[in-house]
Structures are given as structure tokens and as C-alpha cells.
Amino acid sequence: MSEGVEWALHTCLNLTWVETDEAMTAARLAAFYELPTAYLNKQLQALARAGILTSTPGPRGGFRLARRPEHITLLDVVTAIEGPGEAFRCEEVLRKGPGGRAGVDYRKACVVSQAMRQAELAWRKELAGQTLADIKETVERRAPRTPASTRDWLAGRRP
Secondary structure, X not given: OOHHHHHHHHHHHHHHOOOOOOOEOHHHHHHHOOOOXXXXXXXXXXXXXXXXXXXXXOOOOEEEEOOOHHHOEHHHHHHHHHXXXXXXXXXXXXXXXXXXXXXXXXXXXXXXXXXXXXXXXXXXXXXXXXXXXXXXXXXXXXXXXXXXXXXXXXXXXXX
16 A cells, blocks of 8 residues: 555545635645645545545635545545555466466465455455544544644644
8 A cells, every 4th residue: 555545544634624614735735744745636636536525726725625524434545545456466376386277267266365355355344434533533532632733733823
């Protein structure tokens, strides 16, 4: 999984604390974690294409959440950045090994492939079961000052 997923998740979380009528530029969001603006902007555009963020052009433009945090799962963000493909792709290497047969679908017959598919399904289920609102709630419980300090920093009122 690329670092873009981490950046996207943290940026979406930060956007939960921004005033609802305020858009944040990619440059401002990138500066929060000292990230390269152009690369973060690619992640933000992917999130916008997926309907997680909205993008408003112009001098007062920027990004904001397109949906309420309880309607954005961690899987939504991962899929927006990494794409919908499976993390493990069985290339059917058993077919090339001793005893391999051309007519066998090793993606279904291979124990390694089955185990990896089962693990991926569990991983996706876990990500689909957690929302941005869940993460937000945990952060706010563990670090109650985070929302205000993040909001202030992004608004240019550094704490």
C-alpha cells in the first residue's frame, strides 16, 4: 500500500475538523504534514473522483469532504487511492512447477491463493466496518485538543 493512503486518511481526518463552509487548498493541507503539494494533490484529486471530497476551483477554492464522516469508510479511501484491484494477485505459479497442469485454475485450487484471498476479504471487511467518524471519535477521545488545534492551524491561526 502506498504512502498516499496514509496521507489521504490523515488529510480526510483533518478535513472533519474544518468549518463546513470552508475549503482547504492542497498546499495548505500538504503544509500541515510537510508533504509535497503536487503529490498530495494527486491523492486529493483521486478522493474527489471517488466522491469522498469535493474540489472547488478559484481563489477561495480547495477541498472539503463530500460526505459526512460516518458515510466514508476506510475502505472507501484505500480504494480511491489504490484502486479496486486485489492486493494479492495469483499468477498461478504452480502451473509452471513440477506436476503443473494447463487445465487447472490454480487461483481456486491453490492453498496459498485461498489463504491470501481469505485474509484480503477479512482486511477489506475490517476497513469497510470503520468510518472516518469512528477514527475522528477515537482521536478526539485520546487527544481532545486536536480538533481545535488542527482547525486553527489550517485556518492560519497557528496555536
